[in-house]
Every structure is written in C-alpha cells, then in structure tokens.
Amino acid sequence: MDNHAHITILSKNNNVGLARLSVATFASELDFTLNEIEEIKVAISEAVTNCIIHAYPFEEGLISIGLKIVENKLIIVIEDNGVGIEDIDAVLQPAYSTKDDHMGLGLAFIDSFMDEFTIDSNRDSGTVLTMAKVPEKHKNKKINNVIN
C-alpha cells in the first residue's frame, strides 16, 4: 500500500490547480473523507501560493512537491529555492504577513488542517514545508485499540 510520487512545477499562478489536484488524487488512495481531502487541498494551495508570492517574488522558480504514503499517513514536502524566511516564529502567527494586502492566514490554515507541520528555512537558500495527515478513521481506530 505504501506509495510515493514527486511533482515539480514552475511558480506560476496557473500551476496551483495542478498541484492541488495531483495531491488530492494521490491522497485519495488513503481513507480520507471528502472533507479531509478538501482540507488537504487548502493546505497545498496555501503552501504553493506562498512559494509563488513570497519565495520567488521577482522571477519564476521551481517548486518541488514530494508525496509519500507510509502506512496510513500522507506526508507532503513542499520545497522552494527562494528567498527564505527570516523569522519563522513570526510568520507562524495568524494574521502575520510581510505583504500589506495579504491576510497572513496561509500557514495558519496549513497548521489547522494538517496533523503535523514543520518549516525549515534559510535566508536565500529557500524553504521546506513538511506536513502530514492521517485519516480521522484511522486515528479513531488507534484510540479504540487503546480503550479496549
């Protein structure tokens, strides 16, 4: 059942849909509900949009999306070689944005919708977002096992 895939796209607005759809299709191998798939789509959309807007503000760059299924866990690694993040703690605050007309909710959405979420970033060498999600169904199973 374990699977993995890798997608590289250019940081173009049009490619956000491609990223979202590919990841949703890959994720559908697991027992996610439609609602959970929607949450994954929002997380991908936010992460890829951040690469387009923030990581590569001046010219197009590459966005790498690594996908993995290990047992019942979907693991997604989104990587850019863009400008990087100076203060990771700051950007993780909801409503914090380094751009005036942005809501600063992207990373907060990712954090709410995914079970695990970490950021690694270095000024000028880029940013790596790692996120993971397990279908609710399987989480319940685990809890039931503990209870019984």
Add this chain to the structure above:
Amino acid sequence: MDNHAHITILSKNNNVGLARLSVATFASELDFTLNEIEEIKVAISEAVTNCIIHAYPFEEGLISIGLKIVENKLIIVIEDNGVGIEDIDAVLQPAYSTKDDHMGLGLAFIDSFMDEFTIDSNRDSGTVLTMAKVPEKHKNKKINNVIN
C-alpha cells in the same frame, strides 16, 4: 504562457489515474477541446500502463513524466528504466503484443491521438516515449494563414 512540469510516480496500478489527471490539468492551459483532453488522457494511460506491465514486469520502478508547453504545443516525455523494447518496428504494429492477454492497441492509440510520437529504447536501459499535440483550433489557424 510557456510552462513546464515534471512528475515522478511508482509503477503501481493505482498511479495511472494520478498521471492521467495531472497531465489533463496541465494540458488544460492550452485551448484543447474536452474531446482532445480525453484523447490525451487515453495516450497517457496507455503509456503509463505499458511502463507498469512491460517495463517493470517483476518489481516496481520509477516512471518519469515530463510536461512542457511551448507556444501552442503540449510536449510529453514518458520515461522508464525498465526492460526496454527489442524491436521497435514490431511493437508499433497494431494488435502486436508480447503478452498473450493484451490487445496490443496501446501504442496504436497513442499514435492516433497525438500529433507526434516517437519511441527510443534500449534493451535493459529503458524506454522513452515522446509525444506532442497541438489544439485543433490552432492547427486550423495555421492552415487559414497559409490559405489567406
């Protein structure tokens, strides 16, 4: 408008849908009709299925899908590191298959549905399929230009 993307998947039955959907989404940036998108989906399905069945008959391997839009042309390169093809002329014949229960129509479908199609293969180093398609709309334009 030019764009490119790259997808790597494992040679698992389940991943054919992912390949098809990703390519269809990427292709939809061009002016393809729904019917043409369906044709592209069949071509991808055949090429990726061949990698799964023929290129890696014994164990899973990687399938690489390169996507490019250059002006109005969609270019797709599908590559495996599998067993390779011994006699390319032979396999290009419709109804030719090296497997008993297969129809031998995959490559014929690709050839009908795409405008350009070439195979490069070496025994034991794998196979590269390159195909390209231009939306009918734009082909007509070219012809009109010549006529006028």
Add this chain to the structure above:
Amino acid sequence: MNIRTESRGDVLIARVSGELDISTVPYFKKKILDKTESTGINNLVLNLEGVSFIDSSGLGAILGRYRYLKKKDGKVLLVSLKPQVRKIFTMAGMLKIMDSYKNEDEAMNGFNEGRIA
C-alpha cells in the same frame, strides 16, 4: 469503479460506473466472473453509461469477458456508450464483434430477437 448487477431471466445486467483502466480491471473481471458463475447466466448486458474513461486495458477486460462467455454460448451486449467511449470501441474494432444499444430495453429486445430467429 462501481458495478451494480441485476439478473433478468437468463441475462445478467451489469451497470458499470467510474474509470475502467488497469487499476479497476481486476475488480471488474472478478465481479463479472463471480456473478456469472454464481447465477449460471452466460448472457451479459454491459451498461457503460457511467463509465467516464476507458483505455485498452479496459477494452481488454471486456473482450476477455466476451471470449469467456462465448465459449459457454453466451453473448455480451453493450449499452449506453458515451461518444468518447464509443470512439475507443470503434477504433479497436470491437463493435464488429459486439452489438451496441441505446438503452437496456433495446438490448433485452436484441436478445429476444436473436432467440426468435
């Protein structure tokens, strides 16, 4: 991929929906085989109205059912092929060996006419 079946006399109707490719062919084969064996019915009406995608693996699976049932003097009739699905069947020459009908009723009539003749 979803397959619902119904038997009407000596005809099994299978209503297939979803994508028929290498990932769903094993389920398709097993489901049709199980149903024809458990009912002993050798005539099959394949309603493909809900099939949104088919490639040569899907065609191969249908051809396989056709050959299997033909050996038992059964027939396979096709129903409700969408234009893009019909195109694939036509290109493969499969409409030369299997009849195709607009709807299930016409296909059932197709069986009965065959019998009177």
Add this chain to the structure above:
Amino acid sequence: MNIRTESRGDVLIARVSGELDISTVPYFKKKILDKTESTGINNLVLNLEGVSFIDSSGLGAILGRYRYLKKKDGKVLLVSLKPQVRKIFTMAGMLKIMDSYKNEDEAMNGFNEGRIA
C-alpha cells in the same frame, strides 16, 4: 472561474462559480471592480453557490472588495456558502464582518431591513 452579474436597484448580484485561488483572483477583482464602477453600485451580493474551492487568496480578494465598497458606504453580503467554503470563512473570522444568507432573496431582504432600521 465564471462570474455572472445582475443589478437590482442599488444592489449588484455577482454569481461566482469555479475555484477562487491565486490563479482566478485577478479576474474576480477586475470583474467586480469594473461592474461596481460602471454601474456606480456600491452594494454587493456575492452568490458563492458555484464556488467549489476557496483558499486565503480568495478570501483576501473578497475582503479587498468589502473594504473598497465600505469606503463608499456600500455593503457586501454573502449567499449560499457550501459547508467547506463556510468553514474557511469562519476560520478567518470573516463572518463577523460580513453577513451570510441562505439565498439571494433573503440577502435582498437583509439590505431592505437594514434600510428600514
């Protein structure tokens, strides 16, 4: 992304369908701006029934229209939010500043009640 608009008195109704993300936000902004400017209407009913996806870029674009029209004493009302769309609006706290209605008629009533009060 598809946006159809209709004016009813001093209210512009915009029926949006498709995915509202960074790739469609420029079209959304331009379409709403053009229509409100050309009609001089500052009240907007956004019918999002056909919106199958929205992320924070989409929310940002709607918030932008809200701020722009508010400066002109206009209002933005939301109509027909699907559950997953409503969740995103709620999480962003946007339903605290914009009212949401089941359908267009109720939203139009919402405007009228506001006026009587």
